[in-house]
Amino acid sequence: MAHVEPERIDEILGRDIARRAKVKALLVVGVHRLGSKYVVEMRAIDPERDRYLFTVKEESPGKEGLLTVIDRLSERTRRELGDEPSEEIDASRIAVGEALTMNLEAYQHYVRGLDLNAHYGEFASAVKEWRRALELDPNLATAHRMLAYALGWYNRPAEAAAHARAALASAARMPEKDRTIVLAMDALDKDDRAKAIHLAEQLAARYPDDKTSQFVAAQVLSGAGELQRAEAAFRRALQLDAGYICALGDFARLLDDSGRVAEAIRFARAGVAARPTAANTAILAWATATGGNVEEAVALAREAIRLDGGASLFVPFWTYQVLAYVGRPDEAERELRRLSLQGATDEERGAGSLWLASLQANLGKRQDALRALSALPPTGPVLRAQVLGIGWPRLQAIEALQFVRSLEQAYWLAPELAFRGDFVAAARTASKLSEGSPPQALYRALLLEHENRREESIEALRTIAAAAVRPPTRFFEAQVLYLLGEVLLAADRPAEAIEAMKPLRGINTTWGGWFEVAENWPRAVLVRAQAYERLGQISDAVGELDGLLATWKNADPDLPLLADARAMRARLGPIAAVAR
Template sequence: MDGDEQGAPQAGGPRVRPGAITSLLEQLARAPDEDGPRFAAGDVIGSRFELVREIGRGGFGVVFEARDRQLDRAVAFKAIRRGERHALRERLLRGEAEAVARLSHPNLVALHDVGQCDRGSYLILELLRGRTLGDALAEERLSPAEAVRVALEIAKGVAHAHAHGVVHRDLKPANVFLCDDGQVKVLDFGLAHAFGRPRTDGGTPAYMAPEQEEGAPEDERTDVFALGAILHEMLAGPRPDAELGSGRRRARAPALDVPGAPALGRLVARMLEPRASARPRDATEVVPELLAIEAELMRSRAAPSPTRVRTRRGSLTALVAGAVAGVALVAWILGRAPSWRVSSLALWSVPGAPGALRAADDGEAAASVSVEAYGHFVRGVELRLHACDLHGAEQEQRRAIALDPGLAAARMELGTILANVRGNDFDPEADAQFRAAYALADRMPEKERAIVRLDRYVTEGQMGAAAPGTYRAEALRLAEELVRRYPLDGFALFYAAYVYGRFGGRERAVELYDRALVLDPGQCWVAGRLIGALRDAGRWDEAMEVARRAASVNPIAENVGTLALLQAREHRTEAVETARQALRAEREPGEAALVSACALGLAGHVEEAEETFRRVEARGATEEARARARQRVPVALAEQGRVADALRGWREPPRSWPGGIALARARVRAVGRPRLDAKEALPYVAAASDHLLYAGELAFHGDERAARRAAAALEEGSAPETYHRAIALANAGRHEQAIPLLRSLVASADYALVPALWQLHYLLGESLLEDGRPAEALEALRRIEWSAMKSDCPSWDQVANYPRAQLVRARAYEALGRCDDAAAELDRLLARWRRADPDLPLVVEARAMRARLAGAREAAPR
């Protein structure tokens, strides 16, 4: 296609339904030949797509700018030309076309939709602004740095396709689009062959590999040759033999001499090898070499002579981020990792020279770094970010530190892993690792020093020297400075997003997580954080789309399990099947199995969730997974109303905050009881005297006198003080005054109130009902489902308050005269609690209310 605007969808756009491509191909194969598509500007197709103007013509169709009336957006409408179609009947090609439709990567064209009408068949793609690489090269040659950047973006997209078994076969400058925002997109990926030319007729002569011209079998190395030809043209113009026939193109191309990057010329020569076996096997082998060359060009521009510095032998105390200068080593360590994995290793990278890694601190002589230690560090980062394998990542970082105790990056990584594995930011070993990394901060490069400085403001163990508001303001200032200085560094964006999320800047956190994920779509860690941020902001559809894309791009058990968690909100049947799929995908029961079990519980399959937790407890891959499963079994039992069994199975989690444990103890004893009649919980609440919500918890369970004494120590107007005051007003029957306070607390999403989120929703619904506003009570309690999904698994807060909320909902329905809805609500509760302890007060109340409703229905006149 040519022109100033082309069609290509963004990664993560609407998916083409399975089988749609095959169906369309089969219909085209049966249709008569014609000269071209019968569409024109001004047409309205199916009442949805209004064709605005023609913007380009390509090998298998005409492209229009169009308006999607249903979604109110501009799109590219590509009308498909019918012509030679014997390739359409090839089963392998149809399967490849289906695979193309499922590809999802920032550098690839993906479809929004396909369709057919009486005028012909069409594809719907995103409308991009910019021009083709072919148009750009017609005006001027690119600088080596820009040529490498464009080639790297092409290679990333092509590598993603190669990893999914898809070959382009017609890479050329006209099929590479340079967007106005700097993005690079590969156009017409594989579809031209499906919809138009036979496979063996594919390609453009100047970019065709010798085997392609000769009709020999094609594979990923065909695309490698074409990319080499494009790179040659960007650097030095078309190859001298570009227009010669295949019989005269069997000579090896001369290597280019690229000032500042000798490896670039050698790489291009290898990519243009006439023998396919002598080329890189696919684009995943090209990406790390281009990354290393990009870093080499950056260094040659930034510093004429390398900085020589001193460090302890065998240690790495300086890590430069943004470009992977040590990628040759990384590629050796990881083997042929997919491009989206290798590119992520820019988190922490090392300036070096051929054959050695070097470190930087004070300008004196450099010493070689422990290659073995750094290898373990890189592998650990890979395991955490792309496999979400925290156990494996922890072992790799421990090996790195054992080999090199001064490897600050490994200590930061290990601290992060331990805080997450143990579910506790205050874990003493994690804190010790962070402190050890902080001690090395003055010898780190500037970006790492900035991250360490910022980390001191968000690590709870470092706080206390100033008011929390001061810490928040300074942390956000440093986070924004990090983004400003390193706008294309995935880890800088990720960390700044984490800081914003921790200090309440949700929208900015979502934006930065999204930018980090675009740089590397395969990161399950970043995807998980983005999903959590979107979920917390109530942006469920967007969270679901990110989860679907993550499970597609990197279908590990963790990503699939996370998708099941999102589906459990509204698509419970689908969630159960997805959770079971994740369980089948996991080699050993571990963290992913725990996530999948949580999804099963949230979808209503609590007994299956309990069985999964017990399986992990017995045969979990790690002690941490087994310990977490031991903590989840009593929760699953309590969800079923089996409180006596839950108490017998109660085990205190290790290394946890005593106040939080005390509240959990209190809530398990309050399950199945009205909140003001749960006296068994009060002794355990009293043990939580160091908790911010202590006063409110005392009031919630009816000890108002002790609650007032505890509240006297709270800052007036703070979230914990407002929480206590709202409950006290509700207890006194002053619901009209309590309701505005409860609404403000629900809306604030204050971090301190997370352990009581369900209680707040339940209290709001209860107060609205008591104030004679049953319709508003139902609306408030409907949101209790949403707040549940903000946690990855049911909490004791949820387990204790959800049955209470169901009873309040039933009462509200009855007050509105909707007795059938009230009965249905009670039936759901009693079905979930079919094995509940028979003497639980809420079970007794639910059964009595259900019998009363049934009696009223029988007594009603017919």
């Protein structure tokens, strides 16, 4: 006879399961509403002898008091079961009403937000639920933590930090799982790698069947640079729910970054099969584009946009990269303009405007990107310098250099000054850097090349590129790899230069910041084209130039690198034609 899964586990089935598991006591709870009053009854059953051990009953005058009733029932049940008081029990005891919230409606809004985000990618709706939860209970720590996560996406670091502090303030009275999540994310925010890794591994080990715990553990481990351990947690989260949007997107990027794009596509297809949402379809479009299947990627991106109807922030995030990368920049720009004008909230419209500026920057529309940035809340100072440098050779980007010189302080100020050729000002700033810090390491690599210690510079840049362009240090990937390629070509090692810059693929560069990619990818393309020419691979050189010129088909006409690319293409084109 075929086994049929029951729709629900009732008391009879529960007794049978408990008997097979050799459980000593089965607790059966019933909740009855009498007018506005609630009566909660808990019966303890001996499944082996099929008899009642005891019954406890508590009443609440209203729904708001139910969590306190649970606390009282828990205490009475522990006594009836013969639990002896101990320091271990006292230390682990958590009052449900205090740990979560006394307001059940607030908790319902919090949980609904989790569902909207994880299952449908409807970020704005999820944020609305979390904010409503905090209106009802300003001390609901888990809602504060989720808003900290969301506001990071919206590029609002001050607000995100405020919510993170509010969550941390309530950590001591939270249940263990939620407390560990909050403490692990806080440790990562504060760059305490050892603590973050320890807590993330603890979270993954203790809650193997909770997908949220696995996802948070994976995020923290990834952010701390433990990519192999992060991968295991991502896999477990997706084993529990193949269509888990947040985990699926981050894991697809991790797989692609390690050269496993076919596996990224496989996971993305499984995600769509499990939950065919607009957001999952957009992730599959991105993975497919990265794998080189342009037509299918475009079709999937368009289908994701059609399914979405403007509900998910994740859809334009993934699809605009796809459409721009595969040569449909007009469609990408149209989708981001829609988000910037018609997004569900001010935060979503702001995100759309920032992404639109990044797209314009990558398309060589330098002036449009500068105007868009001027209309947005202040962003990182280096970001504006990167836009000012678009389309200019590195040491001729005078506006970018003048802007960087005007900055009083910035984390990356010393290497930025050196990158743009002002080693005198860079040296003054570099003296304040900690030995071995990421800005100091990049400044030192640049200084070595400036002092004609090229081999040392190459080794320093290789070290950074191999170990530090990804979490936890987060160098500017396109900048570092372009520099390495430039120095290698200057050392007459063209094949190595090409290989070093292989991860750079325009706006679809996995870990690069969009604006630093916009500044440095065109420079890298010209270096690669020169390297191919030296190797006699003229068709490959022309292919590099054609890719840049297609991306920059509507770029500002006065960009010097655009003129350089056109001139080189005109020179090499006839040679390539003869070779064919």
